Amino acid sequence: MYGDGRVLFVCVPSVSDVTGAGGVAPRWRLYIKQLEENGWRVETWTVDKSGLEMLPRCVHPFYPKTLIDSPSPLLIWKLYHRLQIGDIACVLITDLFNDVNLALLCYGVGIPLVFSVHTDGSKLPGGVPWIATLSQAITARLSDALVTTSKSFAKVLEERQVWRRRGERALYYAPLNCSELPYQNITKAQIETERTRLFGGQILKTRHLLTYVGRWSAEKRIDLLIQVVQKANKKASITLAIVGDAADDKVAADLLQWHNPPSIIILRGMRRRGPELVATYLASDWIVSASDFETFGNVAHEAASVGVPAILQIGPGFIDQIPTGRSDRGVLIDFGHDKADEQLIQAIRDTQHLRPQDVRNAVDTQKEGLGVQDVLAMALSRHSLESSSIFFRFVAIFNAFIVASFLRAFCATYAIYLSCALMVSSLFPSLRKSLRPPSRRVRWAGALSLRYIWRNQLKLWRQNSNPQLNLQQEHGQQTPTKEAETLYSTRRRIALAVEAPIHNSRRGTSIIHGGKKAVKEHAER
Structure with a gap:
């Protein structure tokens, strides 16, 4: 679908925080580029912008570097005036704290809304699952289209009744083209240098190198991954390199204590997207992840795009990349199983023969899903069939301000609680x-x-x-x-x-x- 100069209003945490492997920001940076190439004028409001086009950041003493938006009645008032100008054809929002109030506002103003889900909020540490699911369900009910990053997670959202419109299914994106990660120009010397770094400064030709790349946080279950590798090392020679960083210094400090060469190598520091990140992928024998939190698994997809297989946790997102549990892209295992170490060793044996070209060919055959332009076309067509009375629109706008005020009070109260609870x-x-x-x-x-x-x-x-x-x-x-x-x-x-x-x-x-x-x-x- 061509934009023909129409304005798409996008509210996402960031499109510029693209340092490191995976993440939502690189995905939306590419989506916006595709939309602009197809004639859309894209206006982005993000947490990391400055000036008027900024979603207020939820600044918390213990999360100083996170990209969480803060709910605010002032933000709703500002967005209400922006949407009233009348030049916006569609609004698209991702996982935000302001999802419900933004959806109410769009419903009240009468502008089509696309809700793009990239996070399984019910599995966030410390969260309350039913609240996260209810928030997503309300936002989806007020949206013209619900889209997520994989077919398997779209099915999860339907099973949770987040999306339950009769005759309509939750949509999902096609896998992204990782053209920003060119592997052809990476030399053997660069790969060998990076491989030595991942081995902790040593050259160990007899050990298998498994690498976790990305964000360090509780929901990624990195500690479980380390425990499985430590147990597997009693029967095989495996090195696990953990590359990335955490928003919380204490989380990083805890993880650094697992450093134990040559079996466990902890390297703190995100790899710059481009040649540095590609060299890390190519220097690894396998990319690994024990996370059961993913909606797609961007890191595994990026690694496969440059020819590196993966050993991943059985779960949503990953099963879209390796549908049969074992393919030329890698193997799925259950890291939480009592015999996960044996599964890991067997996965290494089953896939150590794979060539980079085999892995890349397997990626090229998986194109199921929609482009972002197709999602917008479906949302606009659905919206043209719906209508609501002026009374219900007024109630929706009023409730948008009420919800924003309630969430603002909740954030302040919860921050006070955290501070007091830590001291107690x-x-x-x-x-x-x-x-x-x-x-x-x-x-x-x-x-x-x-x-x-x-x-x-x-x-x-x-x-x-x-x-x-x-x-x-x-x-x-x-x-x-x-x-x-x-x-x-x-x-x-x-x-x-x-x-x-x-x-x-x-x-x-x-x-x-x-x-x-x-x-x-x-x-x-």
Whole structure:
């Protein structure tokens, strides 16, 4: 569908936070490029923009680098005036805190709405599943089209009754073309250099190299992945390299304690999209993930596009990439199974013969799904068949302001609760259980120590502004810069955030002896 100069209004967390593997921002950066090439005028309102076209950031002392939008009646008022101008043909929103109130506003103004789901909110740590599902269901009911990133997750949304219109199915996108990750220009020397880095500075030709690349967070189940590899190492020679970063320094610090060469290599620092990221993919024998949180799994798709197979958790998103459980793209296993280590070893044996060209050919055969232009066409056609009275539209606009005000009060109250709960847990650890279920988020949010709490709070007060994106630690300092085209990046190369093997003085050079204690701590979290 050609835009013919019409305006598409897009509300997403970011289209410029594209440093690192996977993520929603690179996807939307490419979608917007495709839309503009097809004649659409795209107006984006994001969390990381400045000025009028900015969704207010939810600034929290323990999540200083997240891209979470903050609900606000002022935002609804500002968007209401923008939508009333009359030049907007369609509105598209993704997973935002403001989903329900934005959907009510679009319904009241009478503008077609597309709800694009990229996150399984019911599985976020510390969240309440039924609330996340209810929020998505209300937004979907007020939308003209619901679209997600894979066929399997579209089915999940239908089973949860998030989308339940008679005769209409939830839509899903076709896999993206990873043209921004060219592998042809990567030399053997670059691959060997990166492979040495992933092995912790050593050249180990007899070990299999499995790599996890991407964001470090609780829902990715990286600790489970490490435990399975450690167990498998009793029967095979496997190195697991964990490459990425966390929004919370405490989460990163916890993960760095697993560093135990040559079996477990923890490298903190996102790889820059382009040759650096491609070199990391190509230097790996397999890309691995134990996450059961994915709606598609962009990292595995990117790796397969350059010719690297994957060993992935059985679950939504991943089963779209490897539909039969075993193919030229890799193998699906259950990392939560008692014999996951045996499944991992067998998966390595079954796929070690694959050539890069075999993997790339398998990617090229999987094109099922819709383009973003097709989704817009369906939403506009559905909207033309619907009509609502002026009274219901007025009620929807009024409720948009009510919901925004309620969510704003909730955010403020919850932030106060987190701060108090952290302090109470620090002073009286025995009371931690009485703080559940929110204490799950509290424990994950940061260290249970007053020193850590006050250090982060003071740092936030000193900034007196919203923190920048893509901060990267170099020698203990954070040095953000702002480049052209509103892309936030680092001043120097992101790739070398952690070069030398880390010696853990508290646990000694080996992490294995402290494994049971670490597993217990992660289980409590």
